[in-house]
Amino acid sequence: MLLYTLDLLGVAVFAVSGAIAAGRKRLDLIGVVVLAMVTAIGGGTIRDVLVGRHPIVWLQDPAYMLVIVGAAFATMLYVRWRPPPERALLVADALGLALFSVSGAQIAQSSGLPAASGVALGTITGAAGGIVRDVLTAEIPLVFRPGALYATAAIAGTSCYFVLEWLGLPRQTASLTGIAVVAVVRLASIWWGFTLPVFHVPESPR
Secondary structure, three states: OHHHHHHHHHHHHHHHHHHHHHHHOOOOHHHHHHHHHHHHHHHHHHHHHHHOOOOOHHHHOHHHHHHHHHHHHHHHHHHHHOOOOOOHHHHHHHHHHHHHHHHHHHHHHHOOOOHHHHHHHHHHHHHHHHHHHHHHOOOOOHHHOOOEOOHHHHHHHHHHHHHHHHOOOOHHHHHHHHHHHHHHHHHHHHHHOOEOOOOOOOOOOO
8 A cells, every 4th residue: 555655646746747847848738748647657667567567557547647637737727826936846856756766666576576676676767757758858857967866866765765674674664764865865966966976088189
C-alpha cells in the first residue's frame, strides 16, 4: 500500500511539473495533458520495460491516468487564479524526483534485483520523465545542467533507503528517510546553489 501511495503521489507531482512546463511554452490543452503524462509516467515506463514488468502499470490501473489528468487540470485552474512562483517547476520536480526514486528502487527490490540495480532503476524512474519533458520543450534536461544535484540526489536517497533496510529499520521508516534525503539534496541545490564540480576541457591554443 505504501509503494502504491508513493507512486501515485509521484505521478501527481510530476504531472504538475509537466503542466507548468507546458504553460510556460504556451501549449494548448492537449499539449498540457501530453506533457503531464510523459513527465509523470515516462520514468516508470522505462523502468517497467527494463525489469520486464508487464503489463506496464499505468496500462492496467486507470488510477494513474485519472491522477495525471486531474493534476494537470488542477494546475491549469490554479495558475489562472495565481501565477506559480518562479521556482515552482523546480520544486515540484524535486518532490516528484524524491517520491519516484524511492518507489522505483522498491519495485526493483521486489523484482529480486540487487541494491546496486535498485539504485540505478530508482534514479531512472525519478529522472527519465523529466528528461523527456525537457527534450519535448526544447530545454537542456535538468539532470544534464552543469553541476545540478539531480541524479546525485536520487542516488543518495535510494542508497540511503537500501542501507537503512540493511540495518534492519522498518521499510516505511527507510522509505520516508530516503525520500527526505532526495528532496533535501535537490532543494539545497535549487535554493543554495550546491553543485558538483563541473568538468571542463580547455581549448588548445591555436
